[in-house]
Amino acid sequence: MTDRLRKICAHLRAVPVLADVGCDHGYMAKYALENGLCERVYVTDVSRESLKKAETLLAEEITAGRCKSVCCDGLDGVPERCDSVLIAGMGGEEIIHILRELPAHFVLQPMKNAEKLRRYLVGRGAKILTDITFFAGKYYHLVAGEGQGGDKYSPLEFLFGRDNLKRPSEDFAGYLKAEIEKMKSYSCEKMNAEARAEHERRLAQYLEVLHGTQKNL
Numbered sequence: 001m002t003d004r005l006r007k008i009c010a011h012l013r014a015v016p017v018l019a020d021v022g023c024d025h026g027y028m029a030k031y032a033l034e035n036g037l038c039e040r041v042y043v044t045d046v047s048r049e050s051l052k053k054a055e056t057l058l059a060e061e062i063t064a065g066r067c068k069s070v071c072c073d074g075l076d077g078v079p080e081r082c083d084s085v086l087i088a089g090m091g092g093e094e095i096i097h098i099l100r101e102l103p104a105h106f107v108l109q110p111m112k113n114a115e116k117l118r119r120y121l122v123g124r125g126a127k128i129l130t131d132i133t134f135f136a137g138k139y140y141h142l143v144a145g146e147g148q149g150g151d152k153y154s155p156l157e158f159l160f161g162r163d164n165l166k167r168p169s170e171d172f173a174g175y176l177k178a179e180i181e182k183m184k185s186y187s188c189e190k191m192n193a194e195a196r197a198e199h200e201r202r203l204a205q206y207l208e209v210l211h212g213t214q215k216n217l
């Protein structure tokens, strides 16, 4: 298991039935079974080739009936409602497409469009329990919560993640610094006035959030 996968799995909760959607290698499903985080697990992947890796890793669990593999889009081929859904390593828009119905519990690690995903989840009545940025070779966002319960987010919380703002971490500060460096390296010369103003506004916003984060570390 890589550092990223371990950090994601730390947010799983013990449930009867888990789904690892876009499982690829299947390491997280294996970890969940071995650590008593689920009694049964569905591993799904839209790619037959990817799913094969999980089927090889989880061969014993499949034979024992503790794991079922399904080659499908998202949860489309899963024949029951799972108590918790894990989706990691996919874009936020793909995750939104998969979560047409919100599960009782979810752990999501979007590769991009985290803001859009937070807005979707809160808009659909989810309760966000964890919303962090962590470092595991690169910076990753993680959003975990419950499908019901409702929540209120400010525009800044949608953009940066609520826990990052309320409980600043070294990882979040590192993420902001990396984003600021990226922004500073953009060449503004070819931007029109509007794009340049937007670029400057965004840079100033990130600098302000970094300042607040460092003050509270």
Ligand SMILES: C[S@@+](CC[C@H](N)C(=O)[O-])C[C@H]1O[C@@H](n2cnc3c(N)ncnc32)[C@H](O)[C@@H]1O
Residues within 6 Å of the ligand: 021, 022, 023, 024, 025, 044, 045, 046, 047, 050, 072, 073, 074, 075, 087, 088, 089, 090, 094, 098
């Ligand atoms: C980058 S891998 C991530 C694997 C693993 N979840 C992780 O975090 O390491 C993304 C996987 O999601 C699968 N995938 C992409 N879109 C999917 C969808 N709509 N439904 C199921 N699997 C999907 C891909 O085939 C690929 O195996």
